[in-house]
Amino acid sequence: MSTPRDLMIVALDVAPGRPLERGDLSLALAGAEVYDLLRTGAVRLDGDRLVPRASPAPEDPLLAEAASALVREAPYESPADWLWRRGRGLSSAYLAALEAEGQIGWERNRWLPFRGGRTVLSDTEARRRAGYRWAADEPVLLALAAAAGIRDELTPAEPAVTDDTVLTVLAAVHDAVMELEAVRQRRAIEDAAFANVWRGA
Template identity: 80%
Template sequence: MSTARDLMIVALGEAPSRPLERGDLSLALAGAEAYDLLRGEAIGLTGDRLVPRRQPVADDRLLAEAASLVVREAPYERLEDWLWRRGRGLASVYLTALERDGHVSWERNRWLPFRGGRTVLGDTEERRRAAHRWAADEPVLLALAAAVGIRDEPTAADPADPSVTDDAVLTLLAAVHDAVMELEAVRQRKAIEDAAFANVWRGA
């Protein structure tokens, strides 16, 4: 069971509470992978460092790939740095994987003869599993979804469901939330700079 694949399916099937940014989703997917690696005891957290524990036996190719990217030499890698490194373009990677495995197709019509339009989720066991976790209000899945705006956004002081009590998981969810907020701040700064540049050219 891959939390990242379930999160991607939820992202494709649910109406977001705010415009869904692909970069935000990529960071959350990296966080979902880290959560599964924590749960499988493939990694641990010492402070804010990802510490390898054992090589996981994963039947999920992308999760195995994530595990292979964990730095295995001291002083190890900061969780935030790993999220940014692993998260680069990860939403596109998961979308392609779901499409390849037959879980997602693309709506086509005479004006869109090739890949394009909106994605359509197939009625698959994987989709039903993701829907079950979502309907069950699984706290980690909900917290990751909230971080990217798929449901009501959590506050900075409370990025996770209060039923989450594991310190490592709480640290992970807070790191995802902080990374998404940092990315949003970067987008806002760029928008301000672009607007200022445009004003200069208009003579404003």
């Protein structure tokens, strides 16, 4: 199972009632993909550039798609550029993949007889594996979850990431999420100002 899939499962399992920003989650998922590609040797970080390496395609279809989407010509791509490009709509792609595999279903009731309502995780090996990584306080998974808003920021007592390459990727995820939040706030202010103009305020 891949880290982005585990992160998506954790998002559905741990915080089903917590409002998550899809953009934040998508950026964290793109960061999780880079982490897995670094682990498998499909890419390396050269300065601030992601440089693809010759390696077997990952078994996971979405991770294989991520590997094939890497920029393969100099000057390559920074982790931040990758997050914005690859992250667009990524949470929806992982949600659809989990649904197609039978990992999740949709809650139904008499008011919503067809698909609708909230997602419900099936009792699968993938869910148990993601739960194990979460319960084990795996540092990278915790950091990505914090960036996505699934949980609060890490406390000093929790295990920390020590690999400089991974830290660079996690910092890029954090910065991208902060930038996206700044954009949201700016749009909210602009929308409020526009509404005031129309009301004659």
